[in-house]
Amino acid sequence: MFEYMIRFILVASAFFFASMANLRAQTLPIDFNSSLDNFTGFGGLTFAKTTDPLDASNQVGEFRNQGGDPWEGGFIDPNSSMDIDVYPNYTMRFYSPDANQHTVTLKLENGSNPNEERSQSVTSMGWNSLSFDFTAAAGNYGRLTLFVDGGSASTGTFLFDDIHNGSSDSVALDTIYTQLVWADEFDYFGPVKPDNWFSETVPPQNGNWFNGEVQHYTDRTDNAVSANGMLTITAKKETYDFQGNVKNYTSARLNSMFSFTYGRVDVLAKLPEGDGTWPAIWMLGNSIGNSQYPATNPWPYCGEIDIMEHWGNNPNVIHGSVHTGSSSGATVNTGSTLASDVSNEFHLYSMNWSPNEISFLVDSELYYTYNPSVKNPDTWPFDDPQFILLNIAMGGVGGNIDPNFTESSMVIDYVRVYQGPGADTTVKVSVYDQLEEETQFRISPNPNQGDFELAFEDIEGSLQLSILNVKGQVLGRREITQKDKQRFSLDLPAGVYFIEATDEIGKAYKERLVISE
Numbered sequence: 001m002f003e004y005m006i007r008f009i010l011v012a013s014a015f016f017f018a019s020m021a022n023l024r025a026q027t028l029p030i031d032f033n034s035s036l037d038n039f040t041g042f043g044g045l046t047f048a049k050t051t052d053p054l055d056a057s058n059q060v061g062e063f064r065n066q067g068g069d070p071w072e073g074g075f076i077d078p079n080s081s082m083d084i085d086v087y088p089n090y091t092m093r094f095y096s097p098d099a100n101q102h103t104v105t106l107k108l109e110n111g112s113n114p115n116e117e118r119s120q121s122v123t124s125m126g127w128n129s130l131s132f133d134f135t136a137a138a139g140n141y142g143r144l145t146l147f148v149d150g151g152s153a154s155t156g157t158f159l160f161d162d163i164h165n166g167s168s169d170s171v172a173l174d175t176i177y178t179q180l181v182w183a184d185e186f187d188y189f190g191p192v193k194p195d196n197w198f199s200e201t202v203p204p205q206n207g208n209w210f211n212g213e214v215q216h217y218t219d220r221t222d223n224a225v226s227a228n229g230m231l232t233i234t235a236k237k238e239t240y241d242f243q244g245n246v247k248n249y250t251s252a253r254l255n256s257m258f259s260f261t262y263g264r265v266d267v268l269a270k271l272p273e274g275d276g277t278w279p280a281i282w283m284l285g286n287s288i289g290n291s292q293y294p295a296t297n298p299w300p301y302c303g304e305i306d307i308m309e310h311w312g313n314n315p316n317v318i319h320g321s322v323h324t325g326s327s328s329g330a331t332v333n334t335g336s337t338l339a340s341d342v343s344n345e346f347h348l349y350s351m352n353w354s355p356n357e358i359s360f361l362v363d364s365e366l367y368y369t370y371n372p373s374v375k376n377p378d379t380w381p382f383d384d385p386q387f388i389l390l391n392i393a394m395g396g397v398g399g400n401i402d403p404n405f406t407e408s409s410m411v412i413d414y415v416r417v418y419q420g421p422g423a424d425t426t427v428k429v430s431v432y433d434q435l436e437e438e439t440q441f442r443i444s445p446n447p448n449q450g451d452f453e454l455a456f457e458d459i460e461g462s463l464q465l466s467i468l469n470v471k472g473q474v475l476g477r478r479e480i481t482q483k484d485k486q487r488f489s490l491d492l493p494a495g496v497y498f499i500e501a502t503d504e505i506g507k508a509y510k511e512r513l514v515i516s517e
């Protein structure tokens with residue numbers, strides 16, 4: 001047995017991309033201290049970062065109006081949507097170079113509803129605190145645009161700082177889970193592994209599924225198959241007879257054979273497209289009853305956690321919700337966010353479940369947290385094990401189905417469950433010959449600010465190290481042959497990453513890395 005630690009520096013390294021700008025898009029608040037806090041000017045406006053005239057240690061954003069276009073301005077597209085149903089009040093600091101009257105307009109665009117804008121007048125020189133109230137409006141928006149003296153072709157240089165809507169950023173979780181305890185990487189061919197998943201096919205409601213859905217679920221590889229490192233669940237338009245009940249659509253519904261209490265679920269997936277498609281990544285309490293456990297507590301008292309729901313007739317809007325007895329199962333405790341091109345791009349859909357709260361994230365950006373002030377069996381049935389479900393429903397609550405629909409798929413790269421907060425972790429890696437192997441793969445400390453030790457045990461020979469972002473994109477690779485103890489120092493934006501080490505026989509070991517602000 002031997003243990004070694006490895007180190008590589010990611011500052012101007014030939015092993016890693018020089019530009020990290022696309023690793024983690026900006027989210028609110030915007031304080032211009034991040035390399036990602038950049039507005040795009042239009043109509044002649046130029047944007048730059050500069051020093052606060054009253055505080056040399058503070059960096060702020062500078063808008064320079066050229067005066068050629070009466071509606072010159074600047075915009076930024078945050079990674080997570082701006083949900084004004086949840087966060088309707090925007091604040092910022094605005095610096096006026098003079099005591100003349102100036103009008104600052106904040107406009108929300110690229111949303112689920114028509115654009116919304118609010119304006120404030122400023123007559124004081126220096127820094128001014130502004131607020132913009134969107135409580136009379138509703139919807140999710142993907143772009144924030146600012147104008148100074150919009151509608152008048154005037155010149156001037158103005159400063160902005162601390163643009164915020166009160167939302168929490170992705171590191172605002174009460175518990176960080178880093179120990180991988182269960183995963184399916186779908187590195188096998190054929191039907192899903194029966195040790196991992198159960199295909200639920202028997203409708204529970206007189207030959208039908210709830211919510212007015214119009215599909216049959218099957219256990220055929222036509223509807224769910226693992227191949228090329230991916231799970232593909234496909235909804236099809238076809239005539240299918242199950243126990244004498246004929247329907248015109250088929251799909252698959254997979255229930256995990258693994259259940260757990262508290263932890264984080266990460267699912268990297270592309271979603272189906274088309275009106276009437278209703279894909280979901282979700283969880284139910286074991287007490288509802290399934291292939292392994294008797295029914296002791298019916299829905300909604302068993303508790304339901306919807307990690308991801310998407311309606312094809314409202315594309316790119318992602319919903320996270322909980323259903324409990326306190327609302328009789330109604331969709332009351334819910335949040336939503338916008339994600340880009342979800343049917344063609346992989347996104348990381350996550351849920352973080354602690355004894356105190358349940359948080360929902362897309363690409364590691366938090367957009368909704370459920371934390372009832374009173375926790376009892378009606379509001380918080382979440383202290384008992386739950387299992388994971390993956391499915392595509394058709395129609396019903398999912399909306400009217402496009403008459404031209406033929407088929408569409410949800411493609412899943414992996415499903416991973418993390419537990420056990422702590423610096424040193426033991427990863428349980430699935431080996432798909434019906435065996436499991438535990439190996440020591442420790443990151444310490446974790447979370448960290450980019451400086452940590454990485455230790456292995458019982459791994460012979462050289463290793464190919466890779467660092468990946470949450471979308472599975474490889475940011476860099478390096479072969480490690482040294483056996484001496486060394487440290488990592490990563491120059492990466494705050495966020496969630498994965499370190500993967502592949503040995504000489506092709507076995508891969510993975511660990512989740514959290515880099516904090």
